[in-house]
Amino acid sequence: MDITAVSVAPEASVRDVIAAIDASRRQIALIVDADSRLQGVVTDGDVRRGILRGVSLEAPATEIMNPKPHTATVLDEHDDMVALMKKFEIRHLPVLDVAGRLVDLFAGEDGRSHVVSTPVVLMAGGRGQRLYPLTKDVPKPMLPIGDVPLLEIILRNLAAQGFVNVYISVNYLAEVIEQHVGDGSALGLKVTYVHEDKPLGTAGALAQLHGVIGEPFVVMNSDLLTHVNLRRLLNFHLKQRAIGTVGVREHVFEIPYGVVNLDGARVESMVEKPLHRSLVNAGIYALDPSALALLPEDEYCDMPTLLGLIMQQGDTVSAFPIHEQWLDVGRPEDLNQARSDSEKWTNS
Template sequence: MMDWRNLLVSPNTPILHTLEIIDKNARQIALVADENDRLLGTVTDGDIRRGLLKGKALQDPISMIMNSFPTVASPYETRENILALMKIKKIHQIPIVDEEGRIIHVEVLNELLRPKRKDNWVVLMAGGLGTRLHPLTHDCPKPLLKVGNKPLLETILQSFIDQGFHRFYISVKYKAEMIREYFGDGSKWGISIRYLQEQDSLGTAGALSLLPEIPAEPFFVMNGDLLTKVNFEQLLDFHKAYQAQATMCVREYDHQVPYGVVRLDKHRLTSIEEKPTQRFFVNAGIYVLSPDVLDTIPHNQYFDMPSLFDNLMKTNLETIAFPIREYWLDIGRIADYERANIEFAEVFG
């Protein structure tokens, strides 16, 4: 993070030198202060342009064009309040000052909007054979099939990165070397990627037994063949709020019976409902698990997520459902893959 002292100028600093300071720093602002770091004013590129249009010279002191009554905030203001103030005032920078007007820090809109870095692990399941997508997966593992202009798994990865997550494990088996070669150690994205190598198919939960250590916080598990706009931070908060051991994302699924449904009482007909729609919640393939859950997973054996949740429910551990309202698509069949490529640009830009 840039030291705000690099933004300081005195009231007598020439406009030209102040402009050079603004151009050099990413925050696009200079702070005019006295010898005790008390804020006297602020200067942006726009202030300088307006001053020059009014006839000021580049050698004039910056005090002649500075904003002498800048918007400031106290160090006790919340991030949300500062963002709201920026929106109301239509500004991108706010100096933070103490009770005596001394500069403590500078908040910048882009930095405030940047997602907070989160240490929760993300485990992506990418070891499946993708048999239902043959012949597309004969020579390419399903997670590397291109949807839009990049592999499916990269879109999943980027969705987590955009929300501040940076510690990833990818479970691999089928054509694992291709996935390892493409994603490497994650440095291309500024993240960490490690791999869980399945020798035999271990299922959606069994691969978790290969984790080299127990995480300190709840972690995500997600199938590597999904496209979604789920807010993962909200999902994590939901899991924590209910103090759950395991959270399963669920999606509402409608099924219309193509016939008139007849209900009987023995041989008597009691009602006829024409082509009724039945609604269910289905497993969406995205989970948050607390670290203790790993102790219940058999080591290096096939074990799927439904079995894990069944076991947890039988022992009365807190298992909850998080309904997904956002875009979600399971790419399990050729028709799903074709639909994903049609919808990708609109949904993911």
């Protein structure tokens, strides 16, 4: 492969690494110096762990880099490289020439996603009031991004990642969604509809799936555009042995004033227009089926409330950092941005 697509310089920032990972879709970036010497690697998992530790996206990539990755040489046989990858459970091997310079990145698989039975539930019952009057006759998930409805972009992405079983929760203008998507077979999916007789929030409709879904599953708002790998979310969820996992993103905002820090009436410090970083809910979740028993039937419940119920009974809710491209299409300005970048979403 063209290793320039996944290579960044040693002085690169974590943000630069994320851009390389997202652009190449290889879940890895190679830190390479001017002499083509491999300094280390940063994987998708390294980025997520760094975010959880509080590492800034502007920090040097070397702060989250693995400086001693497994490598192969141009003299190694294909089967030996595959065996090495299986032994250490890695997806890629940097390949060095006889002088120790980076020349290739070996991937033992062909890049295609194998089919998984894990269910995905898309919450598509909302009225999209912030986008009115665009949503007067068209439900928000069916608003076009380029020539493709938002919901169809999400469904295509699920199919590309190997998911087959999809549940769509519908309420407002449900018939528009059902007429367009049908049973999902045109997209290689099996779609089942969950009907809300009244608005039930971002989690309430899941009560209807208690006893229907018997394995860990993904829940996602249907107004999201993202390139996040949901299989990685599931793997993370299982490794954490969590009952609930929430996808989180870093949100940075600037206070437009000088901030004065006090100790009583004494000024300790003054900071001009400081930046604050927080992890915010990205609207993507993984749940154990046992969580469904906590939901009251046919009652309004949002997802933060459900996650709170899980924690109240002493079970684990984990956070999965999302660094991939992500856009919540909830406001007119977000919709305009999605449409101006439509090729990025519809051609992925």
